[in-house]
Amino acid sequence: MAKNVLIIGAGGIAQVTAHKIAQNASEFGALHIASRTQSKADDIIASLRAKGHQAEFTSHPLDAMDTAAVAALIRKLGIDIVINVGSAFVNMTVLEGCIETGAAYIDTAIHEDPAKVCETPPWYGNYEWKRREAAEKAGVTAILGAGFDPGVVNAYARLAEDEYFDTVRSIDIVDINAGSHGRYFATNFDPEINFREFTGTVYSWQKGAWQENKMFEVGREWDLPVVGKQTAYLSGHDEVHSLSARYPQADVRFWMGFGAHYINVFTVLQSLGLLSEQPVKTAEGLEVVPLKVVKAVLPDPASLAPDYTGKTCIGDVVKGTKDGKPGEVFIYNVADHKEAFEEVGSQGISYTAGVPPVAAAILVARGTWDVKKMANVEELPARPFLELLGELGLPTRVIDATGDHPI
Incomplete structure (x- = not known):
């Protein structure tokens, strides 16, 4: 049925x-x-x-x-x-x-x-x-x-486990958006959820334990298909928390690409307390949540679609051993913003x-x-x-x- x-x-x-x-x-x-x-x-x-x-x-x-x-x-x-x-x-x-x-x-x-x-x-x-x-x-x-992340990248790790390695030693998830929406500053999905990913502690699973860093503390350059060389930063993310349970012997890290402009605006907003989820009172006695105010003044993520150009590249760099020999694979997808808009309007x-x-x-x-x-x-x-x-x-x-x- x-x-x-x-x-x-x-x-x-x-x-x-x-x-x-x-x-x-x-x-x-x-x-x-x-x-x-x-x-x-x-x-x-x-x-x-x-x-x-x-x-x-x-x-x-x-x-x-x-x-x-x-x-x-x-x-x-x-x-x-x-x-x-x-x-x-x-x-x-x-x-x-x-x-x-x-x-x-x-x-x-x-x-x-x-x-x-x-x-x-x-x-x-x-x-x-x-x-x-x-x-x-x-x-x-x-x-x-x-x-996709979480989701497809989890399946990429499982594919590496099933078809490439006897033992998985590390999983580095790399998320690069090399597109441009033409706005001064915007987030690609709900700002309230988006900013929450980057205002707290960055957790990664390394050496069999949870490791802590600050956002934008650890970065490195990745040379990827189609989008080329891009800087991505160690970030906290959903999939690290389930993948570390399945692959406790592996280092599991999530890297997200950010440009200098995004980091600068984000840092200013955070430094001013505008990304806080805790209510504050204005001089007029109005109670407001700074993060919700920022969300209200930023572009609706859905409104970015018509002007978006460029591509994304998201994938897993997985290292492991097969028959005692070390190896590495990169399992990935490339998506096109303009093609997505033409097909589904997003x-x-x-x-x-x-x-x-x-x-x-x-x-x-x-x-x-x-x-x-x-x-x-x-x-x-x-x-x-x-x-x-x-x-x-x-x-x-x-x-x-x-x-x-x-x-």
């Missing part, structure tokens, strides 16, 4: 997810999209019609912070698969709604508590993994972090994040990834996922001892 799908969220990533679901509607049953602001969901549906998609989506209003409301909507619509591409603040309430109703759950990022920044590692252990037993007892498939960052959960949903619908328990992406078969992503527009390439080639 075809699986009914509910997309929760109506931002740039949700737009990509909806377009890819519409392109592959034959894999599913009834299609729905819900958002706190229903008109945003309606705008996405209008963009589908503008592209000529025949698939029928139905929009719904939903406060995804309300577990009871999430569960009620799932029951009302007979939903089998929930794709959560809303704010990371709603992960737990949506997950609980899925566990309560038996619907499969897929998200693209780790849960965040609005009142906390950069909690102690491993971050998945603070929220999602505490629901493992409940998910398995309910027979609910819950796939965590099925975006920029490349949203594209790389929004396509993978659709691949995950298809694999759940087909039964390949319908594991009836909670799993991070590296715990699931990698090749079916990566091959399907290639069909959906995110092809994987590998640089190994034989050269640069598709998987």
